[in-house]
Structure formats: C-alpha cells, structure tokens
Amino acid sequence: xxxxxxxxxKIKKMILSLGALVEKRVHQIKQxxxxxxxxxxxxxxxxxxxxxxxxxxxxxxCLKIIALHQPVATDLRFLIAxxxxxxxxxxxGDQVVNIxxxxxxxxxxPVVPYRFDYSVMADKAEAMLRxxxxxxxxxxxxxxxxxxxxxxxxxxxxxEAYDRIKxxxxxxxxxDIGYMINLLLISRHIERLADxxxxxxxxxxxxxxxxxxxxxxxx
Amino acid sequence: xxxxxxxxxKIKKMILSLGALVEKRVHQIKQxxxxxxxxxxxxxxxxxxxxxxxxxxxxxxCLKIIALHQPVATDLRFLIAxxxxxxxxxxxGDQVVNIxxxxxxxxxxPVVPYRFDYSVMADKAEAMLRxxxxxxxxxxxxxxxxxxxxxxxxxxxxxEAYDRIKxxxxxxxxxDIGYMINLLLISRHIERLADxxxxxxxxxxxxxxxxxxxxxxxx
Numbered sequence: 035x036x037x038x039x040x041x042x043x044k045i046k047k048m049i050l051s052l053g054a055l056v057e058k059r060v061h062q063i064k065q066x067x068x069x070x071x072x073x074x075x076x077x078x079x080x081x082x083x084x085x086x087x088x089x090x091x092x093x094x095x096c097l098k099i100i101a102l103h104q105p106v107a108t109d110l111r112f113l114i115a116x117x118x119x120x121x122x123x124x125x126x127g128d129q130v131v132n133i134x135x136x137x138x139x140x141x142x143x144p145v146v147p148y149r150f151d152y153s154v155m156a157d158k159a160e161a162m163l164r165x166x167x168x169x170x171x172x173x174x175x176x177x178x179x180x181x182x183x184x185x186x187x188x189x190x191x192x193x194e195a196y197d198r199i200k201x202x203x204x205x206x207x208x209x210d211i212g213y214m215i216n217l218l219l220i221s222r223h224i225e226r227l228a229d230x231x232x233x234x235x236x237x238x239x240x241x242x243x244x245x246x247x248x249x250x251x252x253x
Numbered sequence: 254x255x256x257x258x259x260x261x262x263k264i265k266k267m268i269l270s271l272g273a274l275v276e277k278r279v280h281q282i283k284q285x286x287x288x289x290x291x292x293x294x295x296x297x298x299x300x301x302x303x304x305x306x307x308x309x310x311x312x313x314x315c316l317k318i319i320a321l322h323q324p325v326a327t328d329l330r331f332l333i334a335x336x337x338x339x340x341x342x343x344x345x346g347d348q349v350v351n352i353x354x355x356x357x358x359x360x361x362x363p364v365v366p367y368r369f370d371y372s373v374m375a376d377k378a379e380a381m382l383r384x385x386x387x388x389x390x391x392x393x394x395x396x397x398x399x400x401x402x403x404x405x406x407x408x409x410x411x412x413e414a415y416d417r418i419k420x421x422x423x424x425x426x427x428x429d430i431g432y433m434i435n436l437l438l439i440s441r442h443i444e445r446l447a448d449x450x451x452x453x454x455x456x457x458x459x460x461x462x463x464x465x466x467x468x469x470x471x472x
Contacts, residue, residue, distance in 0.1 A: 106320040
C-alpha cells in the first residue's frame with residue numbers, strides 16, 4: 035500500500051510538472067503577443083515535442099499503475115481524471131503553438147496600423163489554467179468553480195474581439211484582410227485554451243462530487 | 254471471465270451507439286448547411302443533451318468495469334481508449350452544435366449573394382468519423398491510417414475556404430462582414446470535427462501498435 039501511495043505521488047508530480055511546462059508556454063505566448071516576438075514564437079513551435087512526450091509518459095505511467103495496483107473508487111477516478119487532464123494539457127500546448135504560428139504569419143504582413151490588445155483575455159486564460167491545476171492538487175471545489183466563471187468572461191472578451199475586428203474590417207482600416215482574420219483567429223485560440231482549462235476544472239468538480247455521491251451511498 | 258467478456262461487449266455496444274448518434278448528427282448538419290435548415294439546426298441544438306448523457310454513461314460504465322474486473326494489458330488499454338474516444342465523440346457533438354448555431358445566426362442576416370459550398374469538406378469529415386469508428390470495432394490499422402490522410406485533405410479545404418472568403422471580403426462582395434466571418438468559422442468547426450475523428454483514429458493506432466510492442470516483448 036505504501037508502494038501504491040508512492041506511485042500516486044509520482045503521478046501527481048508528473049502531471050504537475052507537465053502543468054508547469056504548459057503554464058510556462060502560456061506565459062511565453064502572452065509575451066509573444068505583446069511584443070510580436072517572432073524568435074520566441076519559433077522557439078515555442080520548435081519545443082512542442084517536449085509537451086507531447088510528457089503526455090505520453092503520464093498516460094503510460096497511469097496505465098501501469100492501474101494494471102499493477104488495480105485501484106478502485108477514489109484512486110481509480112483520480113487516475114482516469116489525470117489521463118483526461120493530461121490530454122487537455124497537451125491540447126493547450128497545441129493552442130499555444132497555433133497562436134505562435136499566427137504571430138509568425140502576421141509578422142510577414144506589411145505593417146498594419148491596427149492592433150488588438152489580447153492581454154486581459156490572455157491573463158484570464160492563464161489564471162484559469164493555474165487555478166484549474168491548483169484545484170486538482172488541493173481537490174478544491176471553490177477554485178474549480180471560479181474557473182468555470184472566468185470562462186464566461188473569456189467568452190465575453192472573445193465576442194467583443196469579434197465585434198471590434200468585424201467593425202474594423204467593415205470600416206476598411208486595412209486592405210490586408212488576412213491580417214485581420216489572423217487577429218480574429220488568435221482570440222479564438224485563446225478561447226479554446228481557456229476551454230481546456232475549463233475541462234480540467236470540470237473534471238476536478240466531477241471527481242470531487244463523484245466522491246460525495248459515493249460517500250452518500252455508503253452512509 | 255465470461256462475465257467480463259459480456260461487460261466488454263456491452264461497452265462496445267454503448268460506444269458504438271453513441272458513435273451512431275454522433276454520426277447521425279453530423280449527417281444532419283450537412284443537410285442543415287446545404288438547405289440552411291434553421292428548424293433542423295434548432296432541433297440539433299435542443300437534442301445535444303442526449304449525447305452528453307451517453308458520454309457520462311459510457312465513462313461510468315468503463316470505470317465500473319475497471320474497478321470490478323481489474324483488467325490488464327490489452328483490455329485495460331481498450332477501456333482507456335474508449336474513455337478517450339468517448340470524450341472526442343462528445344466534442345464532435347459540440348462542434349455540430351456550434352455549426353448549427355452559426356447557421357441560425359446566418360439566417361438572421363439579410364440575404365447575401367455569396368455562398369460557400371461545404372459539401373465536399375463535410376462529406377470527408379463524415380467519412381473520417383465513420384472510418385475511425387470502423388477502425389475501432391475491427392481494430393483495423395489501415396482504416397485508421399486512411400483517416401489520418403483524409404485529415405490532410407480537410408485541412409487543405411479549410412485553407413482554401415480561408416483564401417476564398419478572405420478574397421471575397423477584400424473584393425467587397427458584401428458589406429455584411431459578420432455573415433462572411435460566420436462562413437469562415439463554419440469551415441473551422443468542420444475542421445475541428447475532423448480533428449476529433451483523427452484523435453479517435455490515432456487512439457486506435459496507438460492501441461494496436463501498443464499491442465504489437467507488447468507482443469514483441471513477450472516473444
């Protein structure tokens with residue numbers, strides 16, 4: 035049993051170091067957006083395989099533990115949640131890469147006198163990711179639920195971005211429609227990133243509430 | 254052991270009936286796109302909870318089987334794959350709903366003399382979903398790999414849609430930029446739908462190749 039607990043701790047460490055790496059990438063992409071930093075964008079694209087490899091490792095480790103220790107109830111639910119959260123973290127990595135690619139693409143356009151400030155939206159998405167991982171570690175329902183609320187705020191900013199960019203196109207601020215569409219799509223990638231953080235939080239809620247239901251049956 | 258086999262068969266039936274329902278929705282959304290059928294779009298939005306409920310049921314059933322029968326090796330890998338594929342099917346349902354919502358939104362715009370024909374793209378996405386589910390049932394590596402190739406074709410059409418719609422906006426075919434952006438976003442929802450079919454196929458490849466590696470070790 036002690037051995038099993040050590041294995042669970044190892045899994046927690048693994049998913050959290052993947053989480054930390056993904057958080058780092060989200061933080062970097064914020065800088066990329068702010069500074070139009072093409073060199074950093076290219077580095078992010080180049081290093082995506084690190085996240086992919088860690089995802090494979092986490093899943094393999096979870097499968098090994100399930101096969102070896104045959105956990106039930108809470109422990110099994112936790113390991114399945116980790117497998118799903120793992121998947122969402124990897125897809126957050128993909129969204130970061132998508133944003134990096136759009137910034138590289140935008141940088142090839144001639145200078146367009148229109149910028150969209152993504153900082154508030156990206157800050158919220160980053161906070162959502164951090165809080166969703168915290169809620170996983172601390173099994174904290176409040177944190178998880180706060181993530182779900184923040185997702186509504188990110189959606190609202192996405193809709194605002196849509197309206198503003200649409201209006202800018204209609205007003206002909208630039209003839210470079212490709213540039214404007216890239217701006218629009220960046221906001222959607224940030225939204226999807228936030229969606230994956232929401233999935234993580236929902237998984238934590240489900241894990242905690244599932245426990246409550248189970249306890250309820252036992253009482 | 255016979256009991257366990259019956260449980261596995263039950264899971265297969267459950268994931269396939271979810272797959273069949275999602276396929277039906279994808280087929281319906283093709284019609285919605287072709288006929289701008291707002292009534293059917295609203296019905297699809299209204300019925301999404303059916304898919305959500307089936308997803309929860311499949312995951313709960315998988316967890317129950319793992320906890321009760323403590324499968325290892327191939328059977329465990331299969332059940333974990335089902336949990337992940339289940340998740341992708343539910344998200345395909347979400348993409349179908351997103352497309353339905355865009356069609357409802359478009360229908361409120363004044364008539365714009367510009368249409369984009371999604372039929373080829375949607376046909377390919379539908380074929381990908383069908384083939385990915387076939388590859389799961391038959392554990393067929395060839396089918397799964399064909400899905401991955403089709404994904405490249407869908408991506409190519411998405412890029413074509415982007416170029417064509419961008420050019421149409423630049424040429425001022427309509428002042429209704431919102432309408433044009435909705436057209437663009439529909440193509441991206443179809444692409445994401447195809448991405449989830451690709452995830453399913455990749456999961457099947459991983460499952461089959463994982464087996465091969467395991468057999469290799471045993472020999």
